[in-house]
Amino acid sequence: xxxxYNEDKEKRRRLTGEKTIRCxxxxxxxxxxxxxxxxxxxxxxxxxxxxxxxxMEKWExxxxxxxxxxxxxxxxxxxxxxxxxxxxxxxxxxxxxxxxTPGIAGRDxxxxxxxxxxxxxxxxxxxxxxxxxxxxxVCNDANAAALGELWQGGGRGYRDMVMVTLGTGxxxxxxxxxxxxxxxxxxxxEIGHMTVFHKEIERCVCGKYGCVEQYASAKGLIRITRxxxxxxxxxxxxxxxxxxxxxxxxxxxxxxxxLALDAVEVLGKALGSALAAVAEVIDPEVxxxxxxxxxxxxxxxxxxxxxxxxxVLPAGADIPFExxxxxxxxxxxxSMKLLLDTSEEK
Amino acid sequence: xxxxYNEDKEKRRRLTGEKTIRCxxxxxxxxxxxxxxxxxxxxxxxxxxxxxxxxMEKWExxxxxxxxxxxxxxxxxxxxxxxxxxxxxxxxxxxxxxxxTPGIAGRDxxxxxxxxxxxxxxxxxxxxxxxxxxxxxVCNDANAAALGELWQGGGRGYRDMVMVTLGTGxxxxxxxxxxxxxxxxxxxxEIGHMTVFHKEIERCVCGKYGCVEQYASAKGLIRITRxxxxxxxxxxxxxxxxxxxxxxxxxxxxxxxxLALDAVEVLGKALGSALAAVAEVIDPEVxxxxxxxxxxxxxxxxxxxxxxxxxVLPAGADIPFExxxxxxxxxxxxSMKLLLDTSEEK
Numbered sequence: 001x002x003x004x005y006n007e008d009k010e011k012r013r014r015l016t017g018e019k020t021i022r023c024x025x026x027x028x029x030x031x032x033x034x035x036x037x038x039x040x041x042x043x044x045x046x047x048x049x050x051x052x053x054x055x056m057e058k059w060e061x062x063x064x065x066x067x068x069x070x071x072x073x074x075x076x077x078x079x080x081x082x083x084x085x086x087x088x089x090x091x092x093x094x095x096x097x098x099x100x101t102p103g104i105a106g107r108d109x110x111x112x113x114x115x116x117x118x119x120x121x122x123x124x125x126x127x128x129x130x131x132x133x134x135x136x137x138v139c140n141d142a143n144a145a146a147l148g149e150l151w152q153g154g155g156r157g158y159r160d161m162v163m164v165t166l167g168t169g170x171x172x173x174x175x176x177x178x179x180x181x182x183x184x185x186x187x188x189x190e191i192g193h194m195t196v197f198h199k200e201i202e203r204c205v206c207g208k209y210g211c212v213e214q215y216a217s218a219k220g221l222i223r224i225t226r227x228x229x230x231x232x233x234x235x236x237x238x239x240x241x242x243x244x245x246x247x248x249x250x251x252x253x254x255x256x257x258x259l260a261l262d263a264v265e266v267l268g269k270a271l272g273s274a275l276a277a278v279a280e281v282i283d284p285e286v287x288x289x290x291x292x293x294x295x296x297x298x299x300x301x302x303x304x305x306x307x308x309x310x311x312v313l314p315a316g317a318d319i320p321f322e323x324x325x326x327x328x329x330x331x332x333x334x335s336m337k338l339l340l341d342t343s344e345e346k
Numbered sequence: 347x348x349x350x351y352n353e354d355k356e357k358r359r360r361l362t363g364e365k366t367i368r369c370x371x372x373x374x375x376x377x378x379x380x381x382x383x384x385x386x387x388x389x390x391x392x393x394x395x396x397x398x399x400x401x402m403e404k405w406e407x408x409x410x411x412x413x414x415x416x417x418x419x420x421x422x423x424x425x426x427x428x429x430x431x432x433x434x435x436x437x438x439x440x441x442x443x444x445x446x447t448p449g450i451a452g453r454d455x456x457x458x459x460x461x462x463x464x465x466x467x468x469x470x471x472x473x474x475x476x477x478x479x480x481x482x483x484v485c486n487d488a489n490a491a492a493l494g495e496l497w498q499g500g501g502r503g504y505r506d507m508v509m510v511t512l513g514t515g516x517x518x519x520x521x522x523x524x525x526x527x528x529x530x531x532x533x534x535x536e537i538g539h540m541t542v543f544h545k546e547i548e549r550c551v552c553g554k555y556g557c558v559e560q561y562a563s564a565k566g567l568i569r570i571t572r573x574x575x576x577x578x579x580x581x582x583x584x585x586x587x588x589x590x591x592x593x594x595x596x597x598x599x600x601x602x603x604x605l606a607l608d609a610v611e612v613l614g615k616a617l618g619s620a621l622a623a624v625a626e627v628i629d630p631e632v633x634x635x636x637x638x639x640x641x642x643x644x645x646x647x648x649x650x651x652x653x654x655x656x657x658v659l660p661a662g663a664d665i666p667f668e669x670x671x672x673x674x675x676x677x678x679x680x681s682m683k684l685l686l687d688t689s690e691e692k
Contacts, residue, residue: 316533
């Protein structure tokens, strides 16, 4: 059975789901459910899943970042409660809530440094648990997305996976034996900040020079393209406007634009050589590349592998590269998976 | 209690040990024992340990690599049997044998590609088990050394450790949660073959260019020093003779020799930047540096950290660097630890 996500299937599942749930409401079948929540800077994605991992329904609410984001958790809780009520689900049918956010999620369930949300430190687990009286698992958004992709996306069927998310920045996560590697100081899987070009003179947001993120993120791709445009290469359809986007550059590259292709080569070189190093450290079963830039598809995989292969030991040359498949739903899936894993452990 | 290894303690332990064993022989105390064996290209190191991990006695036998090394396992078995007999230990007192060798140790207990020993493929586990009628665990020598250092050496007290061995080549191992990470294709922890200098024109033994091993191994250090000597820098006591050794270079560096220090800087840069990448992938609790070159001591740690720190995210800057402490005994310790871990699991 193919569980990859798409609109048609979601509709079918929703229909099926509602039927099942009505049964449950009538006490004929006490199937269990859980909520997966992905809190982003603009919106929160919420999903209702069966305990076997089927997505029954998903919806979004805007993220209210006013007043240092102090209403975010309350809004999420209210939305989940409302959905539970509308579905006629009993409290004992809900295993709990898995929730991911930007920032660093501590073992105490407190999220620290989620700048996008206005949080310095937010006791997400405590707040949500108090409010809903349900089990709550909290994790970082990049880790959740990776777990989601491993569960039902590009990494499905594997246990050891490295995921890289090429978005505004470059996120990363290492999964070993089905579990996200946290690391001793919270920096495991920080592939975006591996130093790849020691001669870089511009500074990365992290304070270092020559990080993967400076070349392989949307911002990085635009930065590199602008540098190339300064050289006034005539062989390009791109122009240096304030609106120049990663998508424009990737579209131009796909149409064979030489300058755009040069910029994508820099991206491939930075990420490919970093992933070769990753392979020689943890030797995963699969690499999964996601995020907006990976939306360009095969061209990205091809160019990353072009630089990956000569840099890695022969035994690692054929580690497969897959595109992420769950898009913006990955975090929601991963949060639910974390909830399921944690429930199993107890 | 300090369990770090030294001669005096060994003597004390041996004495204590013999007493204990005599007791056992008399049936008063059925303490259990195990053998840890480290098979090297020149000699095999053998140790008798209590099941609580105390080394009672260690000895060596030459490694007979004649006839494609087909007598090695037989000689090890005979030596272990003899020692058991001399000690008056009953069969039921011996948990088993942990043994490490160069090459890749498969889950089937077969060692492949141990070129130094003359083995193409050797069914170490089966041979030793048949011969001794005891439980046998087989692992790779670099992994065993790392496990040994974690257990009773530089990594003692930690669970997540990265070990690098700077010998003729550069070996590496990743230990997470007390277990060696094997990787999906046998290349996990291959820190010696992470590419660090993309512009290198000489080829590494692995076939790639710019690997850590080309700068941070004994061979690498000599190679770099020779290159610097070609420039005829007058500020050095070193001369390019066929006998030029890593030890000479390191001694000269310790005495402030400018050219030797320059060579050590290259070593530090290669290893430091590779370990920064390692930190951003798996984020260990500690780095342990061993092997002949690490025998130079603090100078190596200092220079590696000099290049490590600016290359790693701030949260990883203070990961401790320790020197390995068990020297050539590390593999023997690690083999015994593997035996104990495997016995516990069952």
